[in-house]
Amino acid sequence: MPTVRLLRAKTHDSGVGSIRHTLDFADILKQRRMVRHYEPDPIPREQIERIVRTVRRAPSGGFSQGQRLVVVTDSAARRRRHDRQVQTRSERRSVLEPDDATASFARRGRAVGTLVERLAAAQIGATFNQYRDPRLAERLSHYLDSRAAATLLLVGEAAGYRGARISGIPFTSERQLTGAGPAEATATIVHRVLADLGLEEHVLLWNVVPTHPGTDSSNRSPTRVEIQAGLPFALELARGRRVLAVGRIPEAALNARYVRHPSHGGASAFRETLRACLS
Numbered sequence: 001m002p003t004v005r006l007l008r009a010k011t012h013d014s015g016v017g018s019i020r021h022t023l024d025f026a027d028i029l030k031q032r033r034m035v036r037h038y039e040p041d042p043i044p045r046e047q048i049e050r051i052v053r054t055v056r057r058a059p060s061g062g063f064s065q066g067q068r069l070v071v072v073t074d075s076a077a078r079r080r081r082h083d084r085q086v087q088t089r090s091e092r093r094s095v096l097e098p099d100d101a102t103a104s105f106a107r108r109g110r111a112v113g114t115l116v117e118r119l120a121a122a123q124i125g126a127t128f129n130q131y132r133d134p135r136l137a138e139r140l141s142h143y144l145d146s147r148a149a150a151t152l153l154l155v156g157e158a159a160g161y162r163g164a165r166i167s168g169i170p171f172t173s174e175r176q177l178t179g180a181g182p183a184e185a186t187a188t189i190v191h192r193v194l195a196d197l198g199l200e201e202h203v204l205l206w207n208v209v210p211t212h213p214g215t216d217s218s219n220r221s222p223t224r225v226e227i228q229a230g231l232p233f234a235l236e237l238a239r240g241r242r243v244l245a246v247g248r249i250p251e252a253a254l255n256a257r258y259v260r261h262p263s264h265g266g267a268s269a270f271r272e273t274l275r276a277c278l279s
Contacts, residue, residue, distance in 0.1 A: 042073065116141045119210060119233055125226035127158075127211040128165060136168030139177075143169050144237075150204040152278075153241040154190075155234055155250045156261070158209035158222045163187050165212040170205040171246075189262040190246075193271045197278075204241065208234050208250045227253055244277050246270070 052069055072078045119140075120131040131137040159165050163184040167174045171190045174181030194200040209222040209230035222230070231253055238254070245251035247261040257277050262270035 048073075114141070115233060115236060116144065122211075122229070124209060124211045124229040125213070125223055127209060127213045127222070127226055128216075129211045130159065130165050130168055131211070133168075139168045144204075147204040150202055151241055152199070152203045153234075153238050153243045154203050154205050154246060154259070155238075155243060155254060155256065156205075156207045156246045157249045158207050158219070158226075158230075159212040160184055160186065161212060161214055161216060161219055164207065164210070165216070170207050170210070172205065186261070186263050189267045189270065193262075193267075193274065196271075197275065199278075204237060206234055206237055208253045210234075222249070244274070 048071055052071065055069060072081060116131065116137050120129070120137045122129065131140060154171070156171060159170065162182045163173050163186065164170050166181060167177055169177065171187050173184040173187040175183040176187060176191060190205070191200065194203055207230070209226050210233055211230065212219075213222045213226060214220045227249065234250075234254060243254055243256040244259050245254055245256040246259045248258070250256065251258045258273070259277060260266045260269035260273045
């Protein structure tokens with residue numbers, strides 16, 4: 001049976017050295033308990049902040065890009081939020097299952113005709129549609145759900161063969177999601193810059209052409225037809241959001257403010273033009 005070693009670091013004011021405790025994992029399991037009823041007393045703000053800090057460090061499966069937490073302390077607001085969630089779940093359960101290739105999403109409780117389902121069924125020129133793979137379509141759906149409240153849409157040119165073609169998430173490599181598979185330089189730079197600027201959880205990443213133009217070992221520029229076919233998905237996600245274009249192709253397609261693409265030595269320029277657009 002494994003053991004868990006808990007360390008308490010030395011404090012600055014007590015002068016007491018660090019104390020080591022070794023607990024048997026089985027003992028920890030015996031001490032745990034479920035809590036289903038709570039006291040009505042409000043929780044002090046400092047305790048809430050400590051809980052939030054702890055939760056933000058917890059691992060997450062699938063798309064591990066951190067969590068978005070909503071803390072509601074007003075009891076009436078909590079009740080309204082609860083009622084809305086119950087109503088949404090009920091509406092999703094009532095949706096009929098479609099008789100097509102995207103039926104698996106509806107069976108999981110997702111509404112018919114969502115953006116991801118339409119994207120999975122789309123033929124965008126001669127591009128490779130990675131979302132025909134239900135695993136990647138589901139991953140993208142979870143990503144879009146996690147960024148539903150994002151106020152900024154960062155749009156690139158197209159999926160890359162080492163990035164979204166394999167991961168299913170724009171500007172993101174499989175290596176960043178799972179620790180395995182190929183890395184992509186652009187994805188690494190984009191996420192590092194967003195994290196440095198404190199924007200990662202407030203930005204939705206996308207591409208004008210969400211599918212991949214090229215082969216499994218190369219990229220090519222999307223054609224005019226492919227840009228026009230992929231554009232409606234970007235426009236749908238742009239509603240109610242501020243849009244920035246990473247590169248000249250999305251700049252022209254969306255008539256959005258330009259941010260330098262980080263490839264070919266453009267990492268510093270990407271950071272600075274993004275910062276300038278947001279200032």
